[in-house]
Amino acid sequence: MAKPRRSRRPRTTLIILVLVSITIITLDARGGLDRVTSGMRSVAEDVFSPIRSGVDGIVQPIGSFLAGSVHYGAVRQQNQKLEAENGRLRAQIAGQADAAQALQQLKQLSALDDLPYYANLQLVPAEVIDYDSSDFAATIDIDVGRDQGATLDMPVVGEGGLIGQIVQANANTSTVRMITDGQSKVGARYGTGSLALLNGQGADQPLTASYVPPNTPVADGDIFTTSGLQGALFPPGIPVARVETTRTGTTSSEESVTLAPLADLDHLRYVSVVLWGPQS
Amino acid sequence: MTARDVARVGLVVFTFVVVQETLMLDIRIDGVHPDIMVLLPIAAGVIGGASRGATMGFWAGLVSDLFLPTPFGLSALVGCLVGFGVGQATVALNRSSAWLLVVSAVAGSAAYEVTYALLGSVLGQPQMIHVDLVAIVLVVSLTNALLAVPAVRMVGWALPAASAEGMPGPANAPGVLR
Numbered sequence: 001m002a003k004p005r006r007s008r009r010p011r012t013t014l015i016i017l018v019l020v021s022i023t024i025i026t027l028d029a030r031g032g033l034d035r036v037t038s039g040m041r042s043v044a045e046d047v048f049s050p051i052r053s054g055v056d057g058i059v060q061p062i063g064s065f066l067a068g069s070v071h072y073g074a075v076r077q078q079n080q081k082l083e084a085e086n087g088r089l090r091a092q093i094a095g096q097a098d099a100a101q102a103l104q105q106l107k108q109l110s111a112l113d114d115l116p117y118y119a120n121l122q123l124v125p126a127e128v129i130d131y132d133s134s135d136f137a138a139t140i141d142i143d144v145g146r147d148q149g150a151t152l153d154m155p156v157v158g159e160g161g162l163i164g165q166i167v168q169a170n171a172n173t174s175t176v177r178m179i180t181d182g183q184s185k186v187g188a189r190y191g192t193g194s195l196a197l198l199n200g201q202g203a204d205q206p207l208t209a210s211y212v213p214p215n216t217p218v219a220d221g222d223i224f225t226t227s228g229l230q231g232a233l234f235p236p237g238i239p240v241a242r243v244e245t246t247r248t249g250t251t252s253s254e255e256s257v258t259l260a261p262l263a264d265l266d267h268l269r270y271v272s273v274v275l276w277g278p279q280s
Numbered sequence: 281m282t283a284r285d286v287a288r289v290g291l292v293v294f295t296f297v298v299v300q301e302t303l304m305l306d307i308r309i310d311g312v313h314p315d316i317m318v319l320l321p322i323a324a325g326v327i328g329g330a331s332r333g334a335t336m337g338f339w340a341g342l343v344s345d346l347f348l349p350t351p352f353g354l355s356a357l358v359g360c361l362v363g364f365g366v367g368q369a370t371v372a373l374n375r376s377s378a379w380l381l382v383v384s385a386v387a388g389s390a391a392y393e394v395t396y397a398l399l400g401s402v403l404g405q406p407q408m409i410h411v412d413l414v415a416i417v418l419v420v421s422l423t424n425a426l427l428a429v430p431a432v433r434m435v436g437w438a439l440p441a442a443s444a445e446g447m448p449g450p451a452n453a454p455g456v457l458r
Contacts, residue, residue: 010330010364017338017360024342024353025403037345037352044346048301055302130305135312135416136400136408137349167349175349182407202407 038152038168045170121235123157123272124148129173138181138203140164142271145172150273153233155226158271160263161239162186162226166273174273178265179240180205187227188240190218195227198240198259204266207241209257214248216255224259235276281440288438293340295434296320301347310415314423315389316431317344317355321363322388322424323435326370326381332439333363351403358399362392378429385428389421 027033126144133139144150146169156163156176164184168175177184184200188209197210212218222243228236241259248255281289296316304314320340325333337359344355366388373380393416400408424431 010334010367013331014334014360014364017334018357021338021341021353021357021360025351025357028352029404033352041346041352048297048347051298052302055298056306059303132313133305134348134350135315136397136405136411139349177349182405182410200407202410205410 041168042170045168045173045175049170049173122275124150124275125270125272126150126156126174127270128268132203133175137183138178138200138265139167140176140178140268140271142174142176142273143172144273145170145174147171148273149275150174151277153277155234155238155274155276156271157238157274158263158268161241161261162234163263163265163268163271165233176271178203179207179261180265186234186240187229187232188224189227189236190222190224190243191216195229196224196257198224206244206258206260209259210254212255212257214252214255218243218246218255218257220244220246223262231278233278235274285438285440289336289339292434292438293320293343296340296431297343297347300344309419309423311412312416312419315393315420316424316427317341318359318362318389318392318420319385319424319427319431320435321359321392322366322384323381323428323432324439325363325366325368325388326384326432327436328367328439329371330364330367333365333367334360335363336435337361337363350400350405350408354396354400354403358392358396361395362388365391381428381432382425385424385431386421389424390417393417393420 024033028037124144126142126148128140129143130141131139133141140163142156150166150169152166152169154166154169156165162179164176164178164181166174167177179186179198179200180203181200182202184198186198188196188198190196190209190212194212194216196212198207199210200207209224220243224240224243226232226234226236226238226240228234239262241261243257244260245258246255247257296319300316304316307314317340321333321337324336328336338356341356341359342353344359345352348355366384369387370380370384394413397408397411397413397416
């Protein structure tokens with residue numbers, strides 16, 4: 001008896017799609033498609049930016065209405081009045097705290113202008129509009145883009161020091177890869193001018209330092225700043241991170257150093273784009 | 281597929297992208313965003329079989345890649361693998377069962393996120409396996425389980441009458457899951 005034949009079409013389709021995907025990934029990684037993919041991502045963001053704002057404008061009142069409806073039947077009238085009053089006062093306090101925090105960040109940001117490492121740099125202030133568009137990368141979106149002078153690879157600084165660099169510049173928004181992202185590498189100086197490389201390990205993870213020789217006198221609390229070597233991605237002297245732990249292994253050829261970013265990367269609200277490139 | 285079918289699929293993918301890039305990015309559960317784009321290849325795999333699951337996964341993945349900082353093409357690669365896998369795994373099952381949709385959404389989403397992290401790390405992004413993968417798998421799988429039925433209805437509206445990739449009987453008839 002002849003066996004029923006299974007269609008080969010799904011497997012053929014899969015093989016073709018896998019090969020096309022791998023080709024796209026390879027070309028993108030090698031820079032062959034860099035301009036194309038960057039352009040497409042920029043167009044997609046520019047198209048979606050107003051849609052996002054529009055949908056947010058529609059959804060937020062609906063969400064507030066639904067929340068109000070749910071609470072309506074749940075409590076008695078007097079409790080409602082008390083809760084409403086309580087909520088109003090809480091909102092007032094939260095709003096004041098929020099405004100105070102925003103003001104503090106803005107003050108600290110404007111104070112950065114007076115620090116020596118920003119003396120000759122032009123800064124464009126920006127507001128953080130989104131955190132981590134992917135669960136697999138440490139990024140933020142800011143409301144400054146090409147139209148405001150931001151371009152690919154420009155450094156972004158904030159309260160405390162270096163935040164990261166722009167990896168996608170759209171018309172009016174940009175995506176910033178933070179220094180904690182696993183793809184982030186920052187050339188740094190420490191101590192009396194020794195050089196090291198600071199590597200991101202992922203969101204909420206400490207940075208690690210490479211090329212620190214064993215028994216180097218690095219103490220907890222020491223500050224690492226950007227090296228600013230020729231061709232470096234960041235201008236010199238920007239504070240990046242503070243040493244948290246140091247350990248010399250018995251066989252290791254490097255000191256094991258972990259560092260905490262100086263900027264509070266979990267609570268960013270305002271940052272500044274440094275209009276600077278390696279050619280500057 | 282006719283031009284009308286392509287337009288319908290495009291409209292559904294666009295709708296998913298809008299929801300993902302607006303509502304879902306505002307939601308954070310244990311620091312993780314839901315990812316409804318994963319539902320597209322899963323739904324297409326359940327409705328149309330392995331070939332359509334793979335094709336939907338590829339195109340939906342490419343669109344997702346436009347909005348992600350991870351390597352371009354990675355979502356397309358993982359999407360076509362998951363769509364194919366779901367289509368193959370459900371080929372002999374009663375695809376009209378709601379339980380099958382939910383189980384497919386949970387298993388497909390978990391497979392997607394784990395494969396995404398592993399392939400990403402192989403492709404030069406080692407940090408992708410150092411994230412809290414358990415939290416990501418749980419959040420994405422559970423939210424997609426909740427949204428599986430409406431997602432399958434939308435994809436079922438867009439895809440033309442399901443092709444017979446070895447699927448006999450009424451489970452494959454036009455209109456099922458709609």
